[in-house]
Amino acid sequence: MTTTVSAESQPFQAEVAELLHLMVHSVYSETDIFLRELISNASDACDKLRYEAIARPELITDGAPPEIRIVPDKKADTLSVVDTGIGMDRQELIDNLGTIARSGTKSFLSKLTEAKDGANLIGQFGVGFYAAFMVADRIVVTSRRAGSDDVWVWSSEGGSGFEIAPASEEAAKRVARGTEIMLHLKKDAAKYLEAYEIERIVREYSDNIQFPILLVPEEGEPRQINSASALWQRSKSDLKPEDYKQAYQQIAGAFDEPAMTLHYRAEGRQSYAVLLFAPSTKPFDLFQVERKGKVKLYVRRVFIADDAELLPAYLRFIRGVIDSEDLPLNISREMLQNNPQLAQIRKAVTTRVINELETLGDKDQDAFTKIWDAFGPVIKEGLYEDFERRDKLLALSRFTTTAGEKRSLKQYVDDLKPNQTEVYYLVGDTIERLKSNPKLESARARGVEVLLLTDPVDAFWTSAPLEFGGKPLKSLSQGDVDFGLIPLTDDKAETKDEREADAATTIAVIKDALGERVSDVRASQRLTASASCLVAGGDARDRALERLLAQQNRGSVTRPILEINLRHPLVAALATDTAQAKDLAFLLFEQAQILDGEMPDDPAAFASRLNQLVLRGVAK
Numbered sequence: 001m002t003t004t005v006s007a008e009s010q011p012f013q014a015e016v017a018e019l020l021h022l023m024v025h026s027v028y029s030e031t032d033i034f035l036r037e038l039i040s041n042a043s044d045a046c047d048k049l050r051y052e053a054i055a056r057p058e059l060i061t062d063g064a065p066p067e068i069r070i071v072p073d074k075k076a077d078t079l080s081v082v083d084t085g086i087g088m089d090r091q092e093l094i095d096n097l098g099t100i101a102r103s104g105t106k107s108f109l110s111k112l113t114e115a116k117d118g119a120n121l122i123g124q125f126g127v128g129f130y131a132a133f134m135v136a137d138r139i140v141v142t143s144r145r146a147g148s149d150d151v152w153v154w155s156s157e158g159g160s161g162f163e164i165a166p167a168s169e170e171a172a173k174r175v176a177r178g179t180e181i182m183l184h185l186k187k188d189a190a191k192y193l194e195a196y197e198i199e200r201i202v203r204e205y206s207d208n209i210q211f212p213i214l215l216v217p218e219e220g221e222p223r224q225i226n227s228a229s230a231l232w233q234r235s236k237s238d239l240k241p242e243d244y245k246q247a248y249q250q251i252a253g254a255f256d257e258p259a260m261t262l263h264y265r266a267e268g269r270q271s272y273a274v275l276l277f278a279p280s281t282k283p284f285d286l287f288q289v290e291r292k293g294k295v296k297l298y299v300r301r302v303f304i305a306d307d308a309e310l311l312p313a314y315l316r317f318i319r320g321v322i323d324s325e326d327l328p329l330n331i332s333r334e335m336l337q338n339n340p341q342l343a344q345i346r347k348a349v350t351t352r353v354i355n356e357l358e359t360l361g362d363k364d365q366d367a368f369t370k371i372w373d374a375f376g377p378v379i380k381e382g383l384y385e386d387f388e389r390r391d392k393l394l395a396l397s398r399f400t401t402t403a404g405e406k407r408s409l410k411q412y413v414d415d416l417k418p419n420q421t422e423v424y425y426l427v428g429d430t431i432e433r434l435k436s437n438p439k440l441e442s443a444r445a446r447g448v449e450v451l452l453l454t455d456p457v458d459a460f461w462t463s464a465p466l467e468f469g470g471k472p473l474k475s476l477s478q479g480d481v482d483f484g485l486i487p488l489t490d491d492k493a494e495t496k497d498e499r500e501a502d503a504a505t506t507i508a509v510i511k512d513a514l515g516e517r518v519s520d521v522r523a524s525q526r527l528t529a530s531a532s533c534l535v536a537g538g539d540a541r542d543r544a545l546e547r548l549l550a551q552q553n554r555g556s557v558t559r560p561i562l563e564i565n566l567r568h569p570l571v572a573a574l575a576t577d578t579a580q581a582k583d584l585a586f587l588l589f590e591q592a593q594i595l596d597g598e599m600p601d602d603p604a605a606f607a608s609r610l611n612q613l614v615l616r617g618v619a620k
Contacts, residue, residue: 007165012098012156030255034131035070035192036205038081038181039213040253041129042068045085045179046211047303049146052086054302059086059146066178068209070202070225071216072193077185079192083211084178087145093154093164097129097141132181133158135189142171143179151175199225208247210301230301232275232321236263248277251296252319256281259370262320262356270344276320276353280367282374283317291316297336298323308336310346314382315353317375322349354392361396361408369406372398376455383461394468400431402440403449413469417448419485422474423467425451427458427544429597438530438595439476445528446486450476459545479538482525502575503566509574510562513585517559517601524563531568532588534560534596543596562589580616583609 046066053059064084071080088096132139141154144167151167167175174180191197195217202213202225213226231239231247248258260278265271276295291313297304298321310322327341336342357379361368372379382393398406403415412423424443428434434452443450453462466473474481503523510521519537527533536543540558550557564571574584586609590600600606 007163009161009163010094010098011161031131031134031189032201032205033255034135034183035081035198035201036250037129037131037253039068039070039202039206039209040250042081042083042085042179043206043209043211045083045087048086049084049178050302051304052146056147062176065211067212067214069214069216069222070198072195072198072218074190074193074218077190077193078182079185080180080182082175082178082180084176085146087148087175087178088143088152089145089148089150090152090164092145093141093143093152097154097156098162132183135185135192136183137186138184140182140184141179142167142175142182144172144175144177146177202226204246205250208250210303230273230298230323232263232273232323233301239263244277247275248319251275251321252277252279252294254279254281254283254319259367260356260360262353264352266345266348270341270348271325272345273323274320274349274352276318276322276349278318278357278371278375280370280374286317286375286378294319296321297342299327300325305336308342310342311350311353312346312382312386314378314380314385315350317378318353351389354389354396358392358396361398369398372406377457380455380457380461383466384457384464390464390466391468394466399451399453401449401451402435402444407449407451409468412449412451413471415449416471417446417486419487420448421471423451423471424448424474424476424481425453425462426476427453427462427542430454433597436595438533439526439535441528441530442481442483442526443476445488445490446483447489448483448486456548459542459548462542463545475536475542476526477543478536478540480525484525502572506564506566506571506574509581510564510585510588513582514562514589517589518562519559520561522561522563523566526563527565527568529568530565530595531570532562532564532592534589534592535563537561547598562592564588580613583613587613 046068049059049066066084069080069082071082073079136158138157139155142151143154144151151172152164153167153171154162154164156162171180185192195215198215202215206213207226208229208231209226210228210230212224212228214222215225216222231243244261244263245257248261249255257280258277259280262274262276265273292307293309293311293313293316294306295308295310295318296306297308297310301323304327311318322345324341324345327339357368357371360371376398379393380397383390383397386393394409398408399412401407401412409423426434426437426439428437431452431454434440434454440450453459462473462475507521507523511518514521524533526535534543536546536558540546541549543560546557566572570584570588574581577584586606590606590609593600
């Protein structure tokens with residue numbers, strides 16, 4: 001160990017400095033979380049040591065199992081959390097405590113600034129170490145990485161930076177392996193030096209931590225204050241709802257209550273215990289590009305990985321533990337993706353989770369609604385990705401439709417109109433815009449229910465050929481739609497008009513005016529009140545998907561079909577007013593673009609054309 005190197009000062013990453021400012025200058029009601037977060041970090045360090053020691057037994061030379069110690073010192077006004085885990089070297093101290101290497105940090109800081117109580121955000125976002133500055137004026141971290149002779153000290157007062165230096169001889173003796181985090185408490189945080197307060201927090205948040213948590217009093221012998229039992233290995237009959245709630249909050253690092261709990265043991269060719277939870281609130285990292293899951297893999301209670309992809313990406317909101325009795329303890333992270341035993345577990349657990357969600361949807365609508373409101377767009381990713389379970393996921397899905405909210409496809413099919421043979425949907429940006437879309441007019445006149453799809457993923461999963469209950473799903477923005485066989489709710493809603501006789505002439509005039517801007521012009525079966533709309537051909541991509549891909553430069557835009565309502569006065573005027581025919585044709589096309597949420601190709605020309613037509617009408 002080198003002792004001649006002087007302390008080195010380094011600045012915090014900008015986001016860390018901003019976060020610490022919020023911690024130091026804000027008062028959250030849940031300041032208890034600092035201890036839970038430090039214990040959770042200590043547990044992770046012990047997990048990592050057990051994992052690395054599988055391949056390198058020399059890391060645990062003393063043979064002692066990892067443990068966590070909490071040491072209050074009223075004379076010095078310090079509280080220490082000490083673990084005998086993997087420890088950190090100099091660079092790891094800098095990387096782990098001086099930066100936040102996660103995407104979405106800016107978004108988190110913005111949310112934290114706006115929140116009245118940031119405790120939930122801290123727990124969900126994984127920046128728990130910094131929560132200690134809510135109760136401490138100064139933090140000193142002393143750490144020795146397992147297998148190393150070097151001991152380093154990181155210290156900070158929560159300002160703009162930190163210092164790092166080799167540990168003194170006395171500190172080095174104190175930390176034989178692992179990490180000691182010493183908090184110099186603020187005066188108003190003195191309660192955290194009381195044994196009963198420490199025990200209360202540990203019981204509430206950390207009782208199921210797999211390592212002994214020892215309270216080291218100023219007088220007397222250290223004593224264990226957590227149960228340190230793997231709750232997922234216990235029988236369901238021995239557990240109460242409160243036990244599951246505490247386990248969820250500890251495993252997931254969350255403060256909400258689970259909306260669904262799945263606990264069972266699989267026996268047979270594979271033996272493994274499963275304890276999974278569906279949160280009731282949405283975490284901030286749900287839509288990160290990596291789409292990583294958060295289910296932890298254990299082998300015979302030894303932590304292996306928290307990124308083993310034990311569930312498909314569309315179930316990445318599920319939290320919990322899967323503990324295998326059969327996988328080899330020395331399985332590497334690289335081997336996890338190709339291990340056939342793990343693949344069987346993944347398939348079986350995925351099916352079980354979907355079945356549990358389905359059962360919840362039938363028996364507990366309130367709980368299922370919480371899950372669907374928070375994670376519905378994520379679950380629908382499976383409609384696009386998981387062909388094997390597509391039918392089950394369709395049955396599970398809930399939709400806003402022209403008939404109401406949270407409608408299932410079973411309810412839709414049960415309420416089909418006479419002669420209706422398809423399930424109709426419309427994809428768009430917002431519910432309000434979809435409800436005013438002219439493509440709904442003919443369906444609305446017949447009381448035909450239409451799914452209103454506004455999540456970005458909807459444009460993708462609807463591109464696959466789908467059916468439910470023998471009824472194919474059909475877009476109102478794509479291909480031919482004919483409601484002729486479905487009776488009108490009001491016989492006067494549509495009436496035959498003699499002006500339809502001019503269809504061929506009108507269509508020819510519009511085609512000549514628009515040229516290559518459209519692939520075709522045809523009379524519409526969708527419209528009853530509006531003059532025109534744009535649709536995609538039967539073999540082309542849906543208009544909503546095409547717009548989404550074009551925004552990402554992932555596909556060319558095909559020419560749309562312009563459908564016109566031959567009963568509309570604006571369309572009828574085309575055949576009688578040849579002087580304005582071209583302007584009217586462009587107006588039909590451009591207003592259809594606007595109704596679809598698009599800008600006209602030439603907004604200035606559109607405005608000029610519209611002004612001229614209005615003035616001509618005023619002059620007459």
